[in-house]
Amino acid sequence: MQKKALIAMSGGVDSSVAAYLMAQKGYDCAGATLKLYDNPQCSQPGERACCTPSDTEVARNVAARLGMLYYVFPMQEEFRKNVIDKFASTYLNGGTPNPCIDCNRFLKFDALVKKAQELGIDYVVSGHYARVQKDPDTGRYLLKKGLDSTKDQSYVLYSMTQEQLAHILFPLGEYTKAEIRQIAQEQGFINADKPDSQDICFIPDGDYASFIEEYTGNSSAPGEFLDTDGRVLGKHKGHIHYTIGQRRGLGISAPQSLYVCGKSLQTNQVILGKKEDLMSSSCLVNDINLIPWDHLDGPVQCKVKTRYRQPEQPATIEQIEKDLLKVTFHEPQRAVTPGQAAVFYDGDTVLGGGTIVTEAQLK
Structure with a gap:
């Protein structure tokens, strides 16, 4: 019986070629794009943004060229709750989040897998550079790096469960990025030369602190910069504007470079120190x-x-x-x-x- 695969299509070249490779392997394929937000700000296509309305049209175009059914699944509420809310909360609690990990964890490899199961589809396919293998001794599924070390994305996939790994396929794991672009060009895909997405999709201008203030409705409270001995060095704009290791944009004049080494949320102070700190x-x-x-x-x-x-x-x-x-x-x-x-x-x-x-x- 022909196996069915649901291809997670972002509009990028990687997921497009993943769809092509699965069709070539004889799978009964359908494409799927997740509609993640309604915020007009997020719909402005930055040069390296992803998940914009134009990306959806590209994905639809590629799916049509490959003769696939194509779905758009509305998942704005899941994205807001599991990605944007967590992003804002982590910054407000002194951390520096990685929203792409949460998007993979809660949307692509949880919500989308469940959608596939509802449709009676065997596998979800993603254009990540990684591999899945089954350990013959333990029977457990293993997550492996992609063979192209310059594009390996296993870091953002570490949260995948055994149930998810059993129903996920990564066809690009055996390829290099150059090979994937060549396949896209040979197939005449309109996104063959599209740059890889790098921006946070819901903050295309990169100003995450302003986004958090607007999203939560609360302005950052200014506070004090301290050195590691507790001496006041100046005023900061609000602790969400800073992350551990940051050197630029501090606005502090000092005889040597200073770095953000820590935060005290109780006192709203940001600690600056030397590189060794x-x-x-x-x-x-x-x-x-x-x-x-x-x-x-x-x-x-x-x-x-x-x-x-x-x-x-x-x-x-x-x-x-x-x-x-x-x-x-x-x-x-x-x-x-x-x-x-x-x-x-x-x-x-x-x-x-x-x-x-x-x-x-x-x-």
Whole structure:
């Protein structure tokens, strides 16, 4: 019996070629785009924005060329609740979020998988550069890096569950980006040369602090910049304007470069320090998801990324509570930031990950 696949189509070249490759493999394919917001501000197509109305038309065009059914699923409420609300809340609580991880987690690989099941479709297909393999010894599904190391997106997929991995296909995992663009050009896709999306889709102008103020209806309260010894250095615009490791835009004159090293939400103070003050030997991670196992029975040696573009770093991870891990770096790491994801690797296998938190945030 012919297998059915629902292709998550963003209007970009990757998801378009994913649709083509699945059709070539003999799957009965349909395309699907998620309508995520109604805010007119979000509909302005930036050069590297995604999920705009024009992207929907591109996806529809590609699906038609491939002879596929095409759906647009309204998911504004799910996106608002699980992505935008969480984005604003994380900043207001002193963290720096990664909304693309939450969009993958709650929309593409949760809500869309459920939609596919309602339609009697076997698989959801995404244009991410990653791979899924089944471990013959344990029977568990494993998440692997994409073979193109320059485009690997496994970092933003660490939260995928066994149920989701069993129903997800990543056809681009075996290809390079150059090969994908060549296929798109050969097929005459109108988005063959479209730049990769990089902007936060619901903040196309990049001014996240103004977006949060408008979205919540509350203005940022100015406060004090302090140095690591508690001396007042000046005034800040509101703590949501700053993230750990930030150096530019502080408005502070000093004989050496200063960096944001921490925040005190109780006193509305932002702590500035030297480069060495950014270094951390360990961090805590909650909201964890482990892929090869349900839990850790003891310490595990692995590599860890605490930012999407950061090289992997040797570390030891240990589960200290049901939903809490301690990561101990073999060498101190720079700007380990609450709200960002820590993702664990063993070679090209993703072991899992979670959200970096401070002890104060756990209380």
